[in-house]
Amino acid sequence: MSIHASVNPHVSTDCVIFGFNQDTLRLLLIRRNIPNKITEVNDIHYALPGDLVRDDENLDTAANRVLAELTGLKGIYLEQFHAFGDPLRIAKQKDRSWLESVRQNPEARVITVAYMALIDSNKAVLQPGSFSKEAVWVPIHEVPELAFDHNEIFENALIALREMVQLQPIGFELLPEKFTMSQLQSLYETILERDLDKRNFRRKMLNSGVLIPLSEKQIGVSNKPARFYKFNREISDTRNENGILNLRMDGSFNLFG
Amino acid sequence: MSIHASVNPHVSTDCVIFGFNQDTLRLLLIRRNIPNKITEVNDIHYALPGDLVRDDENLDTAANRVLAELTGLKGIYLEQFHAFGDPLRIAKQKDRSWLESVRQNPEARVITVAYMALIDSNKAVLQPGSFSKEAVWVPIHEVPELAFDHNEIFENALIALREMVQLQPIGFELLPEKFTMSQLQSLYETILERDLDKRNFRRKMLNSGVLIPLSEKQIGVSNKPARFYKFNREISDTRNENGILNLRMDGSFNLFG
DNA sequence: CTAATTAGTGTCAAATAAACACTTATTGTT
DNA sequence: AACAATAAGTGTTTATTTGACACTAATTAG
Numbered sequence: 001m002s003i004h005a006s007v008n009p010h011v012s013t014d015c016v017i018f019g020f021n022q023d024t025l026r027l028l029l030i031r032r033n034i035p036n037k038i039t040e041v042n043d044i045h046y047a048l049p050g051d052l053v054r055d056d057e058n059l060d061t062a063a064n065r066v067l068a069e070l071t072g073l074k075g076i077y078l079e080q081f082h083a084f085g086d087p088l089r090i091a092k093q094k095d096r097s098w099l100e101s102v103r104q105n106p107e108a109r110v111i112t113v114a115y116m117a118l119i120d121s122n123k124a125v126l127q128p129g130s131f132s133k134e135a136v137w138v139p140i141h142e143v144p145e146l147a148f149d150h151n152e153i154f155e156n157a158l159i160a161l162r163e164m165v166q167l168q169p170i171g172f173e174l175l176p177e178k179f180t181m182s183q184l185q186s187l188y189e190t191i192l193e194r195d196l197d198k199r200n201f202r203r204k205m206l207n208s209g210v211l212i213p214l215s216e217k218q219i220g221v222s223n224k225p226a227r228f229y230k231f232n233r234e235i236s237d238t239r240n241e242n243g244i245l246n247l248r249m250d251g252s253f254n255l256f257g
Numbered sequence: 258m259s260i261h262a263s264v265n266p267h268v269s270t271d272c273v274i275f276g277f278n279q280d281t282l283r284l285l286l287i288r289r290n291i292p293n294k295i296t297e298v299n300d301i302h303y304a305l306p307g308d309l310v311r312d313d314e315n316l317d318t319a320a321n322r323v324l325a326e327l328t329g330l331k332g333i334y335l336e337q338f339h340a341f342g343d344p345l346r347i348a349k350q351k352d353r354s355w356l357e358s359v360r361q362n363p364e365a366r367v368i369t370v371a372y373m374a375l376i377d378s379n380k381a382v383l384q385p386g387s388f389s390k391e392a393v394w395v396p397i398h399e400v401p402e403l404a405f406d407h408n409e410i411f412e413n414a415l416i417a418l419r420e421m422v423q424l425q426p427i428g429f430e431l432l433p434e435k436f437t438m439s440q441l442q443s444l445y446e447t448i449l450e451r452d453l454d455k456r457n458f459r460r461k462m463l464n465s466g467v468l469i470p471l472s473e474k475q476i477g478v479s480n481k482p483a484r485f486y487k488f489n490r491e492i493s494d495t496r497n498e499n500g501i502l503n504l505r506m507d508g509s510f511n512l513f514g
Numbered sequence: 515c516t517a518a519t520t521a522g523t524g525t526c527a528a529a530t531a532a533a534c535a536c537t538t539a540t541t542g543t544t
Numbered sequence: 545a546a547c548a549a550t551a552a553g554t555g556t557t558t559a560t561t562t563g564a565c566a567c568t569a570a571t572t573a574g
Contacts, residue, residue: 004311008265011342011368054261055366059342083340083370085268085316109312111268111368113340182521199523200563222572223520439552456554457532479541480551 009085009109013063014050014150015078016114016157017071019121020174024139025190026121027154028070029146031134047147048154049135050112063115070135071124077173078117081160084153085111110148116157118173165191169210172231178214180226181205266342266366270320271307271407272335273371273414274328276378277431281396282447283378284411285327286403288391304404305411306392307369320372327392328381334430335374338417341410342368367405373414375430422448426467429488435471437483438462 017028030049033042049070053062059080068074087109126135138144143154165171171187172179185201205211211229218225274285287306290299306327310319316337325331344366383392395401400411422428428444429436442458462468468486475482 007312009268009310011266011268053266053342053368055264056344058344059340059368080340083316083337085310085370087313087315111310111316111370113342113368180521197563197565198521199565202522204562218521218571220572221520222518224522224570226521437552454532454534455552456534459553461531475540475552477541478551479549481539481553483552 007109009111011053012050012110012112013053013059013066014048014112014114014153015063015066015070015117016048016154017067017117017119018140018157018161018174019119019124019137020187020190021121021137023186023190025174025187026137026139027143028121028124029136029138029143030070031136032147045147046136046138046144046150048114048150053113059113063113063117067117070127071119072127073119073124076117076119077170078115079164081114081116082153082156083111083113084149086149112153114153114157116160118161118170120174120176122176162191169208169231172210175231178216178228178230180218180228182226184229264366266368268310269307269367269369270310270316270323271305271369271371271410272320272323272327272374273305273411274324274374274376275397275414275418275431276376276381276394277444277447278378278394280443280447282431282444283394283396284400285378285381286393286395286400287327288393289404302404303393303395303401303407305371305407310370316370320370320374324374327384328376329384330376330381333374333376334427335372336421338371338373339410339413340368340370341406343406369410371410371414373417375418375427377431377433379433419448426465426488429467432488435473435485435487437475437485439483441486 015028019026019028028049029046032045032047049066051062051066053059057065060078063078063080064074067076067078121137140158143151145151146154165188171184171191174187175183181202184205185196185198188201189196210232212232214228214230216228218228272285276283276285285306286303289302289304306323308319308323310316314322317335320335320337321331324333324335378394397415400408402408403411422445428441428448431444432440438459441462442453442455445458446453463470467489469489471485471487473485475485
């Protein structure tokens with residue numbers, strides 16, 4: 001028997017949910033009112049949506065549940081990217097009363113498994129219920145101070161997203177079923193935070209085979225109407241046993257050196 | 258309060274420790290004797306080294322501790338790659354007596370955060386102590402049935418290694434301080450399981466700037482002696498706050514399309 | 515019918531990747 | 545001392561990919 005203490009921690013999943021809207025990459029946050037014992041006025045805290053993992057759930061299932069409860073969406077792109085387990089992570093939050101409770105209850109420690117989700121933010125109907133009356137979309141450059149170590153988790157997710165988007169054809173998950181080449185380019189430019197050459201972008205996307213051009217075009221725009229495309233899911237849509245999409249091309253999708 | 262049960266699970270780290278020896282990629286496993294209540298003879302089980310995360314530890318620290326206890330090595334390449342938390346994962350092991358105990362004690366559930374470690378297997382002096390009298394190096398193609406879901410974890414690690422080795426200069430972690438170009442190529446060929454062109458490999462490695470040629474050469478070989486190289490750690494050796502190496506080049510290290 | 519706006523298109527130069535075979539330095543053998 | 549065996553080391557040519565760059569086309573608003 002070890003002399004070292006190992007009180008079982010709580011285990012949660014937190015979801016970094018990205019959406020893309022009006023040429024802006026957005027993060028879905030939960031606004032919570034937390035009673036402040038000193039001021040007796042509620043503090044407003046923002047946090048990543050998350051929940052404890054239940055006995056009968058595996059991690060992917062828990063993340064999917066959080067997502068579904070919040071957005072009403074199922075079977076969307078969701079990928080585990082990192083587990084966070086600093087014993088002091090709870091204490092990083094602003095709310096001092098929590099810090100005290102952690103000191104007194106080491107078993108209040110929470111280890112969280114973070115997931116990144118990419119959704120078409122138009123499809124997400126924020127659900128009525130315990131979560132959703134507080135859910136808000138926030139542009140990624142206007143993310144406020146978050147509870148716990150959620151800012152760190154978000155920063156990690158953003159870095160992971162930037163890397164993944166250059167290796168795997170996942171950007172589509174953020175767009176509607178039908179989209180124009182310009183929308184797609186704008187998405188990539190937003191995520192990568194740099195301009196891309198229009199002609200080179202089109203060439204690369206079209207040659208890669210991940211786009212299916214549709215005959216349909218924009219209507220009602222006061223300029224040359226753009227063609228719509230859809231994502232070619234045939235390429236390698238391998239949905240794992242938990243219904244999680246995991247798109248991977250055979251070779252590298254190395255978009256922009 | 259939720260109607261759903263959330264008994265706190267145990268949280269552990271498991272380490273997939275790779276070594277390279279005699280042109281073979283090897284995995285470091287623990288051999289355990291587990292009393293079998295039925296046969297009253299010990300079953301021999303192999304498992305990934307791992308341990309519960311302690312109260313005062315973060316995840317990286319716990320993984321480093323497991324590694325140090327087993328190999329005596331510190332500050333080596335260690336990277337978290339996935340958390341596994343299927344509630345039935347314990348039950349996947351062969352030993353039926355465990356399965357029963359899990360059914361009776363749902364709190365026996367273990368969520369594990371898996372790490373991949375790359376070490377110069379010559380440097381690892383398997384430590385005397387509770388772990389090491391049972392530690393063995395096994396070629397990756399001869400890995401036996403492992404406890405729990407450790408085979409799945411290992412398979413995932415191998416896939417992750419193959420991907421990472423093509424994007425980041427981490428192969429060096431598996432070699433001695435000084436190595437020849439042929440050793441390096443053999444390592445890459447072993448990991449990627451395909452032949453590489455000698456001249457193209459040399460050119461790419463040398464142009465990438467990750468190698469520092471030494472004046473020293475092999476002695477005592479009955480052929481043209483090879484030059485030794487060492488890894489250029491200056492490139493971007495960013496050791497995080499937990500002493501974990503995290504090598505990343507500025508651009509992509511896209512070695513082999 | 516003119517202006518404004520965004521879509522859509524091709525070429526050339528530079529960089530990178532892929533294919534390919536012979537010479538060199540050393541030891542062991544005769 | 546010559547020779548055989550072995551693995552190290554070295555360049556060139558071709559094909560492919562990338563990056564830079566500017567005009568025409570289709571539509572609506574005024």
